[in-house]
Amino acid sequence: MKAPLNRKVFVVGYGAATSLGNTFASTWEAALAGRAGSRRITRCEVTTRSNVVGEIPDWDPSRLEYVNRKEASLWEAGFVFLTMEVCREALANAGLVIDQETGPRTGCLIGSALNGTDAYRIAMDNYVNRGPLKVSPYLLPNLCANLPAGKAGMLLGFTGPVFSPQGACASGNHAIAIGSRMIRDGDCDFVLAGGVETCLVPEIIQGFANMLATIKVDSKDRAFVDPTQASRPFSIDRKGFVLSEGGGVVVLAAEEAVRSLGLTARAEVAGIGWNSDAHHFTRPNQETIVQAIHGAIADAEIAPSDIGAINAHGTSTPTGDSTEVQCLRAVFGRALPGIPVSSNKSQVGHSLGASAAIEAALAIEAMGQGIVLPTVNHIPDPAFSDLDVVPNQARNHPHEFVLSNSFGFGGTNCCIVFRGM
Template identity: 70%
Template sequence: MRAPLNRRVYIVGYDIATALGSSLDATWQRAVRGEAGFRRVSRCDTSSRSNVVGELPDWDPAALGYFDRKDLYNWNADYVFLTMALCIRALAHAGLEINAETGPRTACLVGSALNGSDALRIAFENYTSKGPLKVSPYLLPNLCANLPAGKAGMQLGFTGPIFSPQGACASGNYAIALGARMIRDGDCDFVLAGGVETCLIPEIIQGFANMWATIKVDPNDRAFNDPTQASRPFSIDRRGIVLAEGGGILVMAAEERMADLGLTPRAEVLGVGWTSDAHHFTLPNRATIVRAIAQAIDDAELTPGDIEYVNAHGTSTAKGDKVEIESLRDVFGSHLVRIPVSSNKSQIGHTLGAAGAIEAALGIEAMRRELVLPTVNHIPDPEFADMDLVPNQARRHPHTVFLSNAFGFGGTNCCIVFKGV
């Protein structure tokens, strides 16, 4: 194989859809005000006490104007259309046109933890109520994790590699990391990278509840009368994740192609660290998380003291939050007292395979605006008294380097260092 080109890799555009809003602008406006986007589930019936979720507001693929009725009927896994819409909007944000020159040099990597589970549910219902011949011939394509990227390619015309990095809740970060490596080495010039998740169906909601991963909103919980308070990373009364749907796509480009095409750099992908736990299928392993963080900083050719903000994985679970903070203490030592640490999941919930991509986009946008977004719903935990967790309100904080953490079921960890430009 040829030697890598060692090119620098930049983020030139992005778009997201979250429980706060179905676009970057809509999400940002509410995020910077310190709002959270949670409510009791309306998409399906569930008797679970884990019934507070993060639903996409105002999401209607039919209203977008570029899907016909046949497409809307056959492609009934929502992550397919959400991926396509986000790719279109991210390219527009970047100002990158897919044409005969750029299309063959553009890859698309979109991760998802649960893929087309909503399409599978429809197939089961049709099978049991209408018979085997009513199972859609589009079922298997709807379940294939690479199909959202493939459909985006059909819509937009790029013909570089397409695949779906499968890293559970770290999938979005893996997509960014792998895409950056592909550009660095010369496999492609541009990458659409991110993650998309549309998982709010009764079986998934109940499955998370039965494994005690999601918060159970009892009458004595502060979220019972105000569901927006359900996700509270690092708070003393944190009780589990808030399951959410959403997506994020980032457009990455090789340094020399930006000038050719008049693209604007928004951040540089500076370092990547990835490890696996070999420990437990849900419980995190401090030692290997420490390695992933340290590797990302080392790959960026920085020291821990150079990091100016941490976008935490921060899921709002008792064990997960504790281990992440302990890991940060191990890596940053005395530097940590001056480094703000916050969790976007306090506002948008846990979007599983989409989380890393959404949080990267929000982190970059905040860095460009010289802000850090808050950890909302925060009630201090004495165990984290030494930490600056950016409680409840966004804060002015000029910075040029931040770390974004993502950890997933199965013990998969991927951390990325971004630099401002």
């Protein structure tokens, strides 16, 4: 194999759809205003008290100009059209035109934790209640992890590598990391990297509830009257995460491509740290997470003291939040109280494989504007008295480097350092 080109990699645009808005612009506006998107579910009927979720507002794929009646009937997995639209938005935001020159040099890596689970559910219902011949012949393509990226390529015209990094809730960061390595080495000039999740189906909601991962809202909980208060990372009364649908994609580009096409670099992918726990399938492991954070900082060739803000994984689970804080203390020591730590999941909920890419886009935009986004719904926990979580409203805070953490089931960790421009 030829030697790598060792090129610098920049983020030049992004797209997103979250519980705060069906575009990145609307998501950003709501995040900056300190709003949260959690609400009681309308996508389906559930009997569990884990019925507060994050739904993308005003999301109707049938209204997209490229979704005709036939397309809508064939593609029952919601992550297909969501990926296509978020990729379309990301390219437009970047100002990158896909043509005969750029198309073959553009890849697409879209991760997902659950893939086409919703399509499989439809197929099983048809099989049981209508007979085996009513199972869609498109079921298998609907389940393929790479299909959304492939469909995005068919829509937008790029022909570089397309596949799906599968890192559970760290999938989005894995996509950014792998895409950055591909551009650095010269395999691509551009990569659409991120994650998409359409997880709001009864069995998935109930499964998370049964494993005590998501919040159960009873009449004594503050989210009973106001569901937007359900996700509350690092708060003393945190009780589990808010399961959310969503998608996020960042457009990565090689340094010389940014210059030659006159694109705007929003941030540099400065450092990547990734590993696995070999510990437990759901409980995080402090030792290996600390190694991943140190790895990202070392790869960026900076010191922990150079990190100006932290975008935490911050799921709002008692164990997860506590472990992450312990890890941050181990890495940053006495400097930690001076570093703002934001959890975007307090506002958009936890969109599993999409979460890291959404959070990367929000962290980069915040860094570019010289602010840090808030951790909303915050009631201080004395155990975290040394932690500045940017409670409840955004704050001016110029910084050059942001650390974005992401961890997933199976013990998969991926941390990325972005440098502002």
